[in-house]
Amino acid sequence: MSGRSHGWIRWFSLAAIAALFIAIGFLQMRIEAETRTAARQREELLLHSGPVLKRLSLGYDSLLGDIYWTRTVQYFGGRVGNPGEKFQLLWPLLDLTTTLDPKLIVAYRFGAIFLSEPMPTGADRSDLAVELVKRGVEANPNSWELSSDLGFLYYWHLKDYQKASAAYLQGSNIPNAPTWMKMMAAQVAEKGNSFSNSLAIWTELYDSTQDAKVKKNALVHLQSLRALQDTRELDKIAQQYHQQNGRYPASMKELYDRGLLQGIPRDPAGFPYAFGIDGKAELDPHSPIILPQPWESPSQ
Amino acid sequence: MSTPAIEIEGLTKDYPVGFWRPRLRRSLDHLTLRVEDGEIFGFLGPNGAGKTTTLKVLMSIIYPTSGTARVRGKSIDDVRMHREIGYLPEQPYFYDYLTARELLEYYARLFGFRAADRRERVTRFLERVGLADAGDLQLRKFSKGMLQRVGMAQAILHDPQVIFLDEPMSGLDPVGRREVRDIIHHLKREGRTVFFSTHILSDAEMLCDRVAVLVGGKLQGVGAPAEIVSMQVHAMEILFETQVGGALPNSLAKSATQIGGRYRVEVPEQQLYSALEELRSCGARILSVTPLRPTLEDYFFKLIARNKAVPQPEQAVSR
Amino acid sequence: MSAIPGIVAINTFREAVRDRVLYNLIVFALMMIGASILVGEISIGIDRLVIINLGLSAISIFGLVMAIFIGVGLVYKEMEKRTLYSVLAKPVRRWEFLVGKFGGLLLTLAVNTGFMTLGLAAALFYVSREFLRTDATILVAIYFILLELALVTAFALFFSCFSSPMLSTLFTLGIYVAGFFSADIRGIGTVTRSPAMQMTARVISYLLPNFRNFNIISAASHGDAIPFSLIWQNTAYAALYVALVLIAASSIFSGRNLK
Numbered sequence: 001m002s003g004r005s006h007g008w009i010r011w012f013s014l015a016a017i018a019a020l021f022i023a024i025g026f027l028q029m030r031i032e033a034e035t036r037t038a039a040r041q042r043e044e045l046l047l048h049s050g051p052v053l054k055r056l057s058l059g060y061d062s063l064l065g066d067i068y069w070t071r072t073v074q075y076f077g078g079r080v081g082n083p084g085e086k087f088q089l090l091w092p093l094l095d096l097t098t099t100l101d102p103k104l105i106v107a108y109r110f111g112a113i114f115l116s117e118p119m120p121t122g123a124d125r126s127d128l129a130v131e132l133v134k135r136g137v138e139a140n141p142n143s144w145e146l147s148s149d150l151g152f153l154y155y156w157h158l159k160d161y162q163k164a165s166a167a168y169l170q171g172s173n174i175p176n177a178p179t180w181m182k183m184m185a186a187q188v189a190e191k192g193n194s195f196s197n198s199l200a201i202w203t204e205l206y207d208s209t210q211d212a213k214v215k216k217n218a219l220v221h222l223q224s225l226r227a228l229q230d231t232r233e234l235d236k237i238a239q240q241y242h243q244q245n246g247r248y249p250a251s252m253k254e255l256y257d258r259g260l261l262q263g264i265p266r267d268p269a270g271f272p273y274a275f276g277i278d279g280k281a282e283l284d285p286h287s288p289i290i291l292p293q294p295w296e297s298p299s300q
Numbered sequence: 301m302s303t304p305a306i307e308i309e310g311l312t313k314d315y316p317v318g319f320w321r322p323r324l325r326r327s328l329d330h331l332t333l334r335v336e337d338g339e340i341f342g343f344l345g346p347n348g349a350g351k352t353t354t355l356k357v358l359m360s361i362i363y364p365t366s367g368t369a370r371v372r373g374k375s376i377d378d379v380r381m382h383r384e385i386g387y388l389p390e391q392p393y394f395y396d397y398l399t400a401r402e403l404l405e406y407y408a409r410l411f412g413f414r415a416a417d418r419r420e421r422v423t424r425f426l427e428r429v430g431l432a433d434a435g436d437l438q439l440r441k442f443s444k445g446m447l448q449r450v451g452m453a454q455a456i457l458h459d460p461q462v463i464f465l466d467e468p469m470s471g472l473d474p475v476g477r478r479e480v481r482d483i484i485h486h487l488k489r490e491g492r493t494v495f496f497s498t499h500i501l502s503d504a505e506m507l508c509d510r511v512a513v514l515v516g517g518k519l520q521g522v523g524a525p526a527e528i529v530s531m532q533v534h535a536m537e538i539l540f541e542t543q544v545g546g547a548l549p550n551s552l553a554k555s556a557t558q559i560g561g562r563y564r565v566e567v568p569e570q571q572l573y574s575a576l577e578e579l580r581s582c583g584a585r586i587l588s589v590t591p592l593r594p595t596l597e598d599y600f601f602k603l604i605a606r607n608k609a610v611p612q613p614e615q616a617v618s619r
Numbered sequence: 620m621s622a623i624p625g626i627v628a629i630n631t632f633r634e635a636v637r638d639r640v641l642y643n644l645i646v647f648a649l650m651m652i653g654a655s656i657l658v659g660e661i662s663i664g665i666d667r668l669v670i671i672n673l674g675l676s677a678i679s680i681f682g683l684v685m686a687i688f689i690g691v692g693l694v695y696k697e698m699e700k701r702t703l704y705s706v707l708a709k710p711v712r713r714w715e716f717l718v719g720k721f722g723g724l725l726l727t728l729a730v731n732t733g734f735m736t737l738g739l740a741a742a743l744f745y746v747s748r749e750f751l752r753t754d755a756t757i758l759v760a761i762y763f764i765l766l767e768l769a770l771v772t773a774f775a776l777f778f779s780c781f782s783s784p785m786l787s788t789l790f791t792l793g794i795y796v797a798g799f800f801s802a803d804i805r806g807i808g809t810v811t812r813s814p815a816m817q818m819t820a821r822v823i824s825y826l827l828p829n830f831r832n833f834n835i836i837s838a839a840s841h842g843d844a845i846p847f848s849l850i851w852q853n854t855a856y857a858a859l860y861v862a863l864v865l866i867a868a869s870s871i872f873s874g875r876n877l878k
Contacts, residue, residue: 009870009873010870010874013866013867013869013870014870016863016866017863017866017867020859020860020862020863020866021826021863023859024825024826024856024859024860024863025822025825025826027852027855027856027859028825028829028832028856029825030852031829031832031849031852031853031856032802034846034848034849034852035832035849066807067800067803067806067807069810070803070806070807070809070810071803071806073806073809073810074806074809077809356704356877359704359707359708360707361703361704361707361708361876361877362876362877363874363876379710379711379712380710382708382709382710382711383710385708386708387704387705387708389701389704389705389708391701392705393700393701393702393704393705394702394705395630395634395702397633397634397637397638398633406626406630407705407706407709409626410623410626410706410709410710410711411709411710412622451705454705
């Protein structure tokens with residue numbers, strides 16, 4: 001081999017380098033798959049103390065906060081759908097993220113939903129969610145969204161309608177806050193848990209968020225609430241029918257033929273409702289919608 | 301015809317100079333040269349002529365812009381060629397944390413010599429360059445002259461057929477220079493080829509079978525020292541005394557130099573008799589008439605002067 | 620196989636030894652002694668944990684610093700001091716020289732790490748009076764650290780072929796940091812909106828040298844078993860990447876006009 005790099009040696013080197021890069025890329029994927037199964041959790045959070053990490057980061061705390069935020073997203077996304085998943089590290093990760101960068105509003109909003117949602121959707125810790133969002137409200141006095149999230153948490157999970165109303169009221173006084181917040185404060189104080197309130201709150205959440213997962217979750221809740229509303233309406237019609245005819249309707253078509261319905265009603269996912277044995281309206285078995293839990297359902 | 305020891309064909313080296321719009325400076329311009337086996341060949345030229353550049357190209361320390369070269373039939377691109385050559389760089393730098401012995405052993409190892417062979421060679425060549433006592437001294441403690449000797453030792457310890465020396469006499473006292481000359485003669489007696497660059501012309505005249513003269517990157521002439529200088533026109537030197545109160549002939553007054561009471565003048569060979577006639581008519585007393593053998597130095601200075609008069613062409617970078 | 624790289628390597632090692640570079644071992648030994656005495660005061664249960672964590676982290680950091688600071692001068696110094704001239708006049712190919720330099724520094728680092736491991740073992744024995752079978756993970760951790768050092772050395776050597784020691788240090792550190800955070804680069808990619816950015820971040824994150832693969836310090840301190848598959852995968856990764864960097868370095872160095 002000659003000392004000077006002739007043309008073909010250069011090309012050979014380049015080809016070798018390219019081939020090696022490809023091999024390295026694949027090997028890296030294998031290594032990561034390998035270490036995922038091992039106990040990597042320990043290494044994810046070497047330090048649980050936010051303030052300590054903040055001091056250690058030598059002024060680059062908001063960058064580190066961003067990094068921890070992406071790790072939170074990855075952590076969550078990687079575990080969603082695991083049976084029996086408790087998302088145990090979600091709170092510490094969010095805690096660290098927001099300690100490092102207290103102005104990272106997306107993190108608070110994410111935690112508001114997924115810390116409080118019951119399993120398997122979230123960590124089922126509404127108390128931690130409230131703590132997180134309260135911190136967020138304090139650190140970001142100009143964010144009406146966080147006040148709205150606090151109101152949501154009190155209304156939906158903690159069922160404390162006084163505190164919920166207070167949160168909405170406080171948020172409504174922030175400049176640029178939307179006008180519905182004042183109305184919501186009043187409605188919640190007056191009626192507590194109701195269809196209109198729940199629908200309104202989830203709708204506002206759906207509209208105001210930019211996070212795809214949060215949006216999707218809100219949609220699920222909206223659809224579920226509407227479905228509940230629909231089934232209750234249908235139940236009423238069935239009761240009337242029962243009173244008139246001595247038996248419950250066998251199908252929606254029967255009601256339609258009698259002119260009591262304008263069409264075959266469908267749920268928000270597009271699947272038709274049906275009547276069960278005791279005349280209770282039910283969702284189609286193929287429908288992805290799940291009716292709300294009893295504790296979530298408004299009485300009226 | 302036997303393979304020449306060194307064959308250089310059209311060797312050219314351009315250097316980019318300047319940062320924003322680099323121009324090319326040509327430090328070697330189509331050098332073509334042939335050195336026969338067993339010759340002592342001198343490579344002459346003033347500083348900056350391109351002598352060291354040529355040697356670096358031959359060693360593949362730098363790469364030529366164009367042209368080829370072969371040593372003992374092998375291209376300079378062939379790493380095996382290096383087995384048959386030795387090289388002493390201009391200002392030898394060696395690993396100063398090693399002793400002389402360790403350095404030579406390291407190089408001997410690179411050639412693949414076995415342990416016993418290595419030891420023997422290192423001892424032998426340390427003696428040959430006069431460093432027998434300093435073998436175990438760390439190189440950082442060596443004087444320049446001692447480093448030069450180590451350099452010579454590492455250039456020849458593997459019995460190469462062609463030895464390249466870049467300014468081997470530089471920095472040496474007369475004793476050291478004589479020792480180098482002796483080594484070079486010895487190498488020639490062993491049938492090896494020596495190619496060395498120098499700007500000390502008297503050394504070249506004494507040692508070399510042939511010389512090449514390089515000025516401004518261009519080859520100016522090649523041949524035996526005698527051949528080169530014989531291209532010059534001979535002059536005659538006249539030493540004379542004027543008569544007391546006498547005047548110099550007008551034609552000679554300008555060129556005559558005075559040393560004590562005597563005058564010295566050089567005239568071209570053709571004008572010798574007319575000059576003598578003028579002196580005779582002035583009544584001057586002729587002391588001696590000597591034909592001047594021009595030296596390599598004269599040739600040299602003429603070339604440099606001629607080269608300075610012609611401005612070096614600078615080329616813009618072509619992409 | 621050519622013997623030249625080995626010869627150059629031994630010489631490079633000799634230079635490091637004579638340069639008194641290995642004196643850092645004394646600092647390390649003192650540090651380990653001080654730490655073990657201090658740790659003796661802490662309650663039993665985490666004393667081993669602290670010694671192993673501290674010791675391995677120190678070995679890693681010392682090694683990294685050495686790899687970078689010596690590595691960036693490996694070729695540059697020879698070019699500046701022109702000691703390279705007489706070597707290249709010998710039948711030595713440029714890539715052989717480069718591989719030899721790499722091997723020499725790696726040898727130096729290995730010897731250094733070996734001595735430091737002994738120091739760590741001594742400190743560990745001092746605090747806990749015994750060695751557990753799970754301590755074998757410490758040896759694996761040390762091996763991984765050596766793999767990591769080999770890769771860092773290769774990068775330092777690469778930069779040494781064409782830039783000054785100061786710039787080379789910056790570049791090498793830069794690559795180290797970028798490689799260390801490569802997983803996060805991928806993560807940042809997932810929260811951006813443009814799919815092109817996401818793909819770019821993904822590709823980059825897989826191609827950057829993932830130095831975090833080699834860090835099993837916390838596993839060692841907890842005595843976790845390391846699957847054999849990870850060992851050979853990391854070895855293969857280091858070998859492939861070192862080869863890549865050395866090929867690139869050889870390519871650059873072989874074409875270079877020296878001073």
